[in-house]
Amino acid sequence: MLDVLTAPAAPAIKRRQDYRPPAWLVPNVDLDFALDPGATRVRARLEVTRNGGAGEPLRLDGDGLTPLAVIVDGVAVNDWRLEDDQLVIPLTGASHVIETEVEIAPDQNTQLMGLYSSGGNLCTQCEAEGFRRITYFPDRPDVLATYRVRMTADKARYPVLLANGDPIASGDNDDGTHWAEWHDPFPKPSYLFALVAGDLACNAGTFTTRSGREVQLGIWVRAADLAKTDHALHALKTSMAWDERVYGREYDLDVFNIVAVDDFNFGAMENKGLNIFNSRYILADPDTATDYDYDAIAAVVAHEYFHNWSGNRITCRDWFQLSLKEGFTVFRDQGFSADQGSAAVKRIEDVRGLRASQFPEDAGPLAHPVRPESYLEISNFYTSTIYNKGAELIRMMATILGPARFRTACDLYFDRFDGTAATCEDFVTCMEEGGGVDLSRFRLWYSQAGTPRVSASLEHDGGRATLRLAQQVPPTPGQSAKEPMVLPLRIRLFGAETGQPLGPEQLVLLEEANESIVFDGVAERPVLSINRGFSAPVTIESDRTAADLAFLARHDDDPFARYEAMQQLMLDTLIAGAVEGQADHRAVIDAVADTLDDPALDPAFVAEAVLLPSESFIGDQLSTVDPEAIYRAREALRGDLGRALAERWRNIYEANTSGAAYAYTPAGKGARRIRNVALGYIAASGASDAAALAFRQFEQADNMTDRQGALSTLVNGDSDLREAALDIFYNRYSGNGLVLDKWFQTQALSTRDDTLEAVAALAEHPSFTLANPNRARSLIGAFAVNQRAFNRADGAGYRFLADQLIALDRLNPQTAAKLLPPLGRWRRFDPARGALMRAELERIVATPGLSKDLFEQASKSLQ
Ligand code: ARG
Ligand code: ZN
Secondary structure (H helix, E strand, O other): OOOOOHHHOOOOEHHHHHOOOOOOOEEEEEEHHHHHHOEEEEEEEEEEEEEEOOOOOEEEEEOOOOOOOEOOOOEEEEOEEEEEEEEOOOOOOOOOEEEEEEEEOOOHHOOOOOEEEEEEEEEEOOOOHHHHHOOOOOOOOOOOOEEEEEEEOOOOOOOOOEEEEEEEEEEEEOOOOOEEEEEEEEEEEEHHHHEEEEOEEEEEEEEEEOOOOEEEEEEEHHHHHHHHOHHHHHHHHHHHHHHHHHHHHOOOEEEEEEEEOOOOOEEEOOOOOOOEHHHHHOOOOOOOOOOHHHHHHHHHHHHHHHHEEEEEOEEEEOHHHHHHHHHHHHHHHHHHEEEEEHHHHHHHHHHHHHHHHHHHHOOOOOOOOOOEEEOOOOHOOOHHHHHHHHHHHHHHHHHHOOOHHHHHHHHHHHHHOOOOEOOHHHHHHHHHHHHHOOOOOHHHHOOOOOOOEEEEEEEEOOOOOEEEEEEEEEOOOEEOOOOOEEEEEEEEEEEEOOOEEEEEEEEEEOOEEEEEEEOOOOOOOOEEEEOOOOOOOOEEEEEEHHHHHHHHHOOOOOOHHHHHHHHHHHHHHHHHHHOOOOOHHHHHHHHHHHHHHHOOOOHHHHHHOOOOHHHHHHEEEEEOOHHHHHHHHHHHHHHHHHHHOOHHHHHHHOOOOOOOOOOHHHHHHHHHHHHHHHHHHHHHOOOOHHHHHHHHHHHHHOHHHHHHHHHHHOOOOOOOHHHHHHHHHHHOOOHHEEEEEHHHHHHEEEEOOOOOHHHHHOOOOHHHHOOOOOHHHHHHHHHHHHHHHHOOOOOOOHHHHHHHHHHHHHOOHHHHHHHHHHHHHHHOHHHHHHHHHHHHHHHHHHHOOOOOHHHHHHHHHOO
């Protein structure tokens, strides 16, 4: 077993319990940048004041910096020292002015943390610990400073100079450079600092806040992309109005800018007044972006905007509290998206996402609580647990409080902690006080990792129904014994004969390991609808029969529960197929037919409900994943559904092929979704004209949703039209990086037998590069979640991933570490595959010069 202390550079473990308030505060900071891609000079002037702790020297974080000058109260000093990467300056008084100067090289910065170049422009990413790669500073979120920033740069190359807050002054020098000064009046932590220098065009707009302040909005991109920014600008305005209406939160500066860059480690960043985005979450037009991309752009624009209150006005005391801002902000952006279209479909998509990434994380070696206890590298904790399970915790509290009291409690939180760096505990306390509830036991959700399992059985005897519930939280690394948690379960019973509800929905708070709930006056045999709306992020095991599930799929009045019943029915069938080699498909076929035939249902909902669970999700239900058996069982059911309902799929396909031009509307999205699902089933049926049908759609499409949908269908098959479509697609979009990502990704997700060989060849393609995170994720990341291709029995998939991660780690440790988790699933597979996965993890850990990012993920994955 690997000891974390044998790490190459013996990186220090940080612990939540070790939190101490900062010894020094920095009320004000002035930064002066002489910007140059090869050598940027950064001069910093910090006003520092002692915060208790007499005698403590000032400790400033740095990463890869060398001090060129250290000046204290106007006098150059030399009694400073470097301890690891910290600049330590002995100081005697209660307040001082510290000046430092460093030089950095943005164009050498392949980590994309700190100041770096992307597409010829300069930009920053500071969360979590990137600011220390720019200048010496107490780089921790509880040190809040007001920033004044001056930038000087070549005017021809960098005509636009942006930073946080409001522009103050600007001018030209006579040496071809120009300068600009920005001031941000809101004290902020260093991770929210940002600047951009570049040749950018602006899609400008305005928003008038409810108190009448006019805000200048700008979406900044390269000039050629300007036509693709209207959707993002519209989403921004919609988000600003939504946060006023739903949470009473108004924007607070005169300017709100967003800049899109092509090289970005994550989705986007909420820097105060100057959000910086991965261009994939800004740029859209019908020819290049799918409906899914349009949705994601609106969601991420909203997410980053909402951070202005949940993150910026109230930030985190320390990084263990990360979910305070991320879980809450994800919950807020989910609410926003639910209000833009179908709330039911949004909930289905979010739960599908949670099950695809957070549940496996919580069941594997990297499981951690929503408020972690320790870390080596904080970047590794920007996880689905912190974000998505964190959002589920907020949702459960909102469910327990109800909408009115939840709003009161949020108001209390925003009011009480405005301008401070707060904790998860502060948030829960506001929920209790504002909501008038006791959440003492609920707090376990922040400290206990693992997905709770609830078993439910319903007995009916005379006029009485008894629901027996039992909960169990599985052990996770470092947490062997678990306590029962507080689970808000929305429950309703339906009469098996009449199909009618037996009484209203109830909210049951399951708090003990075992509880029984009695329903009186139940004359008919009841069928249980439980965890409606996915009110708690748990796994339900029930004794409901296939007939009960089919009944709920038809009669449940909660759309999520209806979807869920269908999924459970499919899952039971697929598991039987995978384990026994065959299964009876009739119940699923009948339920899918009923769903397709129900005229009252929204096509977007139907499309979700008739899709089979993914291969990975089926694997997650089994004690040992057999990727080949799962694939065969799923293809068999897909084929039977395709053939048995062939006429329906054809009718749906035709009925949803309108001659009308593309429109990003709920009706348009729903039609495209169900049509592409139908195309998939027509192909699965083995129909001889399926490839021709897909190719016709591919050629005639006036939008990327239909074009990519058709391409995916072709890429899974072996018709001659496959290569033709791939070539046409590549040539048509060879100048568009975001669309080329789709070209790589579609091939990496193919169900064909030769996918690994194809992916390995694509890794050598002239358009492939590990230096761009989107491109790396589109090929390597997508391949690693293609369960059957990645888990090939000969281990070649594991070897390929490890090779790529070792190469990527030298350029960009954060992105490499993010792609490692599929190798850590070795316990879930047979011993032969498990040994092959471990061997690759060991090879990674033994690699000289490994980053602590990849070291932490690989070494923990071996445990
Ligand atoms: N705060 C950003 C967001 O959620 C993400 C920043 C990710 N940074 C990181 N080092 N992991 O919108
Ligand atoms: Zn966020």
